[in-house]
Amino acid sequence: MRSRARRKTNHVSQNLDSFLDVLTNTVGVLMFISLFVSLIATGSSPKTSVTIETPLASPTDKQSLWFEINNNRVSHLDLREIRAQELELSQNLPNCNRPSSSLNSSEYSNYQSCLLSIIGRQSNFRSSTKNYQVRAVDRGVSLLFEPLSENTGETTAQLQTPDSDYRQVLSRFNPNQDYLVFIVRPDSFEAFRTARKQAWDAGYEVGWEPHPQDLPIKIRTVLGSELPGGRAIGVQ
Secondary structure (H helix, E strand, O other): OHHHHHHHHHHHHHHHHHHHHHHHHHHHHHHHHHHHHHHHHHOOOOOOOOOOOOOOOEOOOOEEEEEEEEOOEEEEOOHHHHHHHHHHHHHOOOOOOOOOOOOOHHHHHHHHHHHHHHHHHHHOOEEEOOOEEEEEEOOOOEEEEEEOOOOOOEOHHHHOOOOOHHHHHHHHOOOOOEEEEEEEOOOOHHHHHHHHHHHHHOOOOEEEEEOOOOOOEEEEEEOOEEEEOOOOOOEO
């Protein structure tokens, strides 16, 4: 009877040892998976690069005032003045009446010529602001802003002066009707933070977009909306 009891006890002990081995291995694997997922989620890899993303934007009925921040200088694009000139141009363009049928070759040819004339005049649009030369590109769909000089805009010190161009823009418009959009170059976040704080202090809402250092500013205009690269910038 004793030998049977001893054999039975050894058998139970062996089963528990096997169970504990399986449990320990399972817990170890789960801990390894959890650690691996945490490293990916937090970006703790030694070669992880830093990506700057804009905050979530919300739509607004306010009108946008556009600024570029480059070389830690803030400059007003004065996009509204350019858009007003574009609108004046479009009002002076001829009305192209589409013929009821393309079978009438003469009428259809005149219609096509009219459209080409409009596209040509829009594509040749040129203007300038205090800080930029502006011209139409992409067959008149987009506006390209080219700085007049490398020192275009105001430094963070100049922003603080009472008569700065930036302060004058803030005082000229209405924060209940307008908000500010900043196109921020990678070297200019110090100036961006200064300009944004001044805008907030004046009661303005703000939206911003990071922009590659050497990529020109090209704003696509669609149905009266301004879209850099085809994407709207809302309030953030």
